[in-house]
Amino acid sequence: MNNWVIQTQDVHKGFKGKQVLLGVDLNVPHGSVVGLLGKNGAGKTTLIKCLLGLFRLDDGEITLLGEDPWTLSAAAKERLGYVPQEVSLYPWMKVQQVVAYTGAFYPRWNKALIERLIKEWELDPDAKVSPLSVGERQKLAILLALGHEPELLVLDEPAASLDPVARREFLRAILEITSDRARTVLFSTHITSDLERVADRVAILKDGKIIYHDELGRLKDSVKRLQISAASPLPTSLNIPGTLRCEVDGQEALVSVRDLNDQVVDGIRERWNATVQVRDLNLEDIFLEMHHV
Amino acid sequence: MFERYRAAAMTYIRPATSIPMAALLMAVLFPILTSSPPYNVKYITSIGLMFVLLEASFLAYHVKEQIANYRSTVMPRFCTPHIVVALTFSLVLILLHTLLLGVFGASILGALAIFSMCLATGLWVHHFHPGVIGVVLLVGVASLVGTLVLIPIVDKSSNSYLYVIELILSGSPAPATTTLILSIVVIAGWVVRLMHLNEEMFEYHLKLPFTESDQKAQRDRIRANEQPPGMAARFDRLRGYVGSGTWKRVRHWQLGNAPTTWILTVLCITLFVVYYLVTMATGIPKEYDGTPIPGGFIGFALFVFFLPYLGALRVVGRGCDLGYESLRPCSKPQLVRELGLAAALDMFTAWAMLIVVWGLTIAIWNRVAITPLELLVIILFSIGGNVFLFGVTAWLMRFHSLTLVVGGELAVGGGVLTVFALGFTLLTFVLRRELLSLFPAWATLSMLLGLAGVLLAWYSYRKWCETELG
Numbered sequence: 099m100n101n102w103v104i105q106t107q108d109v110h111k112g113f114k115g116k117q118v119l120l121g122v123d124l125n126v127p128h129g130s131v132v133g134l135l136g137k138n139g140a141g142k143t144t145l146i147k148c149l150l151g152l153f154r155l156d157d158g159e160i161t162l163l164g165e166d167p168w169t170l171s172a173a174a175k176e177r178l179g180y181v182p183q184e185v186s187l188y189p190w191m192k193v194q195q196v197v198a199y200t201g202a203f204y205p206r207w208n209k210a211l212i213e214r215l216i217k218e219w220e221l222d223p224d225a226k227v228s229p230l231s232v233g234e235r236q237k238l239a240i241l242l243a244l245g246h247e248p249e250l251l252v253l254d255e256p257a258a259s260l261d262p263v264a265r266r267e268f269l270r271a272i273l274e275i276t277s278d279r280a281r282t283v284l285f286s287t288h289i290t291s292d293l294e295r296v297a298d299r300v301a302i303l304k305d306g307k308i309i310y311h312d313e314l315g316r317l318k319d320s321v322k323r324l325q326i327s328a329a330s331p332l333p334t335s336l337n338i339p340g341t342l343r344c345e346v347d348g349q350e351a352l353v354s355v356r357d358l359n360d361q362v363v364d365g366i367r368e369r370w371n372a373t374v375q376v377r378d379l380n381l382e383d384i385f386l387e388m389h390h391v
Numbered sequence: 392m393f394e395r396y397r398a399a400a401m402t403y404i405r406p407a408t409s410i411p412m413a414a415l416l417m418a419v420l421f422p423i424l425t426s427s428p429p430y431n432v433k434y435i436t437s438i439g440l441m442f443v444l445l446e447a448s449f450l451a452y453h454v455k456e457q458i459a460n461y462r463s464t465v466m467p468r469f470c471t472p473h474i475v476v477a478l479t480f481s482l483v484l485i486l487l488h489t490l491l492l493g494v495f496g497a498s499i500l501g502a503l504a505i506f507s508m509c510l511a512t513g514l515w516v517h518h519f520h521p522g523v524i525g526v527v528l529l530v531g532v533a534s535l536v537g538t539l540v541l542i543p544i545v546d547k548s549s550n551s552y553l554y555v556i557e558l559i560l561s562g563s564p565a566p567a568t569t570t571l572i573l574s575i576v577v578i579a580g581w582v583v584r585l586m587h588l589n590e591e592m593f594e595y596h597l598k599l600p601f602t603e604s605d606q607k608a609q610r611d612r613i614r615a616n617e618q619p620p621g622m623a624a625r626f627d628r629l630r631g632y633v634g635s636g637t638w639k640r641v642r643h644w645q646l647g648n649a650p651t652t653w654i655l656t657v658l659c660i661t662l663f664v665v666y667y668l669v670t671m672a673t674g675i676p677k678e679y680d681g682t683p684i685p686g687g688f689i690g691f692a693l694f695v696f697f698l699p700y701l702g703a704l705r706v707v708g709r710g711c712d713l714g715y716e717s718l719r720p721c722s723k724p725q726l727v728r729e730l731g732l733a734a735a736l737d738m739f740t741a742w743a744m745l746i747v748v749w750g751l752t753i754a755i756w757n758r759v760a761i762t763p764l765e766l767l768v769i770i771l772f773s774i775g776g777n778v779f780l781f782g783v784t785a786w787l788m789r790f791h792s793l794t795l796v797v798g799g800e801l802a803v804g805g806g807v808l809t810v811f812a813l814g815f816t817l818l819t820f821v822l823r824r825e826l827l828s829l830f831p832a833w834a835t836l837s838m839l840l841g842l843a844g845v846l847l848a849w850y851s852y853r854k855w856c857e858t859e860l861g
Contacts (some may be wrong), residue, residue, distance in 0.1 A: 147714065147861040150714075150718060150861075151717075151723075152714040152717065152718075152859060152860055152861030153859050153861045154859055168723075169722070169723065170722070170723075171722055172720040172721045172722055172725070173720070175718055175719065175720040175721070176720040178718060180715065180718050182714070182715050185712065185715055186712055187712075188647055191626070192626075195623075195626040198626055198629040199626065199629070199643075199646055199647060200719075201629075201631065201632075202629050202631065202632060202633040202643055203632075203633065203643070203719045203720055203721075204632065204720060205632045205720075207631065207632065209631075
């Protein structure tokens with residue numbers, strides 16, 4: 099059996115002459131929690147909409163839950179949950195009416211789960227949707243996406259509008275629903291701390307391509323920052339393999355490198371008669387280094 | 392200093408206002424440009440009134456949108472240039488129309504007075520609470536003026552002026568001067584209102600759905616009390632999975648179609664009342680080719696086609712969330728089919744409601760005896776016309792823009808106006824007792840309209856299935 103819930107191959111998508119996705123390859127394994135990381139305008143939402151069949155591809159191929167997303171069947175959609183970046187959610191309805199309205203589309207709807215989440219997330223079932231704050235609407239949208247206990251949950255910057263408490267609760271809910279490893283979650287974000295808390299894999303989208311996709315721990319292990327102090331002034335370019343960013347100031351240098359190993363460190367020590375300190379980076383630092391900021 | 396005024400003027404270069412205005416201009420001016428002398432002064436007046444009214448409404452919308460914004464508070468000397476530019480445009484507009492009428496021999500004072508009156512009405516359209524009153528006012532006045540426009544087209548010798556307009560236009564000093572002064576006071580009131588516009592005033596948040604953000608804002612302002620009791624009861628009856636039957640699902644989709652039934656009811660009742668106030672008070676139009684025309688007949692032509700069309704336009708508001716909704720468990724063709732049927736059901740409800748209201752009107756108020764066969768033709772024609780309008784709207788809605796829908800309607804020859812004019816002609820045949828002899832022709836025309844609508848709807852369905860809903 100194919101273990102991939104999402105498979106993409108050389109996906110291209112552009113709008114009015116501007117190419118947003120330039121050959122995206124991303125395979126998401128069953129049971130994983132994948133954080134899709136990228137700067138504003140990197141194409142995260144476009145990629146997600148292509149994955150869900152909301153946009154038609156210019157080129158390439160996507161398989162979602164074993165089907166072509168452009169012609170996704172009702173059966174596949176029953177296994178899919180989606181929270182868009184912005185959703186208005188029928189402003190004239192009450193919270194409980196939106197829940198009932200949405201739930202009526204699904205043959206399997208976990209009413210108990212929704213009632214519990216409404217309580218935990220402090221949503222008033224009798225409140226109208228229209229006056230809800232952005233964060234409350236976001237909570238409601240997330241809740242609606244969880245009601246049918248989807249096998250694949252796709253969230254487009256789900257926590258962007260949530261306050262820290264709600265965000266923590268949301269992340270806890272994600273951990274809870276994925277604890278049995280039966281569900282897959284793909285969520286885009288630029289809040290790296292959220293990603294570190296729940297994701298086991300990370301995909302980084304840059305310039306229309308996935309520049310990194312692997313386990314989060316492996317990424318952290320592979321990207322390091324070297325603090326180099328040499329006996330004599332260093333050249334402006336150190337030519338260290340896997341360099342992401344390099345700052346040289348006289349005899350001192352700060353170099354961020356990928357796929358570091360002991361041989362590289364020893365080579366630096368010998369070549370410039372230098373002391374080298376290897377430092378770990380958190381995900382935010384790694385993300386910044388990868389974007390040369 | 393002039394930079395600020397230039398900047399304010401530059402804001403008018405935007406598709407949201409320029410496309411509908413250009414389309415409107417073409418639709419309105421086409422008959423003038425293609426007609427030959429001698430020109431019908433009353434017809435030119437009617438067109439001028441309609442144009443000033445709608446143009447003023449667009450101007451008012453635009454300037455309010457500029458001022459109902461944080462920029463007007465935080466930026467120095469922001470409001471004045473916008474208001475001055477809007478007033479300048481307005482002045483140029485009514486002066487042009489006044490001069491045009493003057494050339495054809497009308498009183499300059501009278502013309503200035505009635506155009507100012509229309510301008511004042513148009514400028515205030517976006518300052519009513521609830522907003523639907525403003526829309527109703529605009530639609531009501533535009534329908535009235537529109538009637539004045541259409542009747543001279545049908546009958547060159549028609550004497551369809553409102554008495555009050557005739558009086559002002561004749562240049563009688565007292566009515567004309569009074570109207571002009573009152574209009575200036577109303578316009579001044581509008582300026583004062585704009586100068587003091589702030590977030591705590593209801594109209595600050597009123598938007599028209601010209602852009603995507605406006606559509607979102609419009610949806611957001613639909614408040615709790617706009618949910619009709621019947622709809623709440625339908626929610627209460629929801630018990631889990633709605634099932635896979637098409638009819639059940641269509642009824643379910645309808646729940647998410649915005650409270651169209653409620654809005655249609657409000658519009659219907661209000662327009663009906665406005666219409667009666669107008670037709671009963673003024674007795675327009677008086678006759679067609681020597682045959683008296685009861686007001687109820689004009690009501691049919693105006694509203695039986697217009698309101699269902701408005702209902703379909705409400706579905707455009709759902710457009711922004713279609714991507715989200717398309718991930719409900721159903722295939723894309725099924726989604727398009729069911730949403731289309733839900734919209735058609737809304738239209739049908741409004742149509743049926745109007746037919747009943749109209750029938751009662753004719754029977755009780757106007758006491759016109761219609762034979763069953765005549766009634767059949769009328770119903771057939773209104774069905775054909777509505778199906779045609781549904782097809783046109785379904786096709787245009789694919790472009791996710793109300794601007795395009797409205798502009799497109801006007802550009803494709805005025806789907807609404809065409810059917811409206813045909814409807815009016817049909818009724819004159821009823822009045823002249825000539826309909827029965829023309830039954831095959833009208834029945835064929837109705838069927839052709841319906842068929843065109845069905846084909847257009849089918850084509851739209853195919854296209855919708857290929858459309859990106861994200």
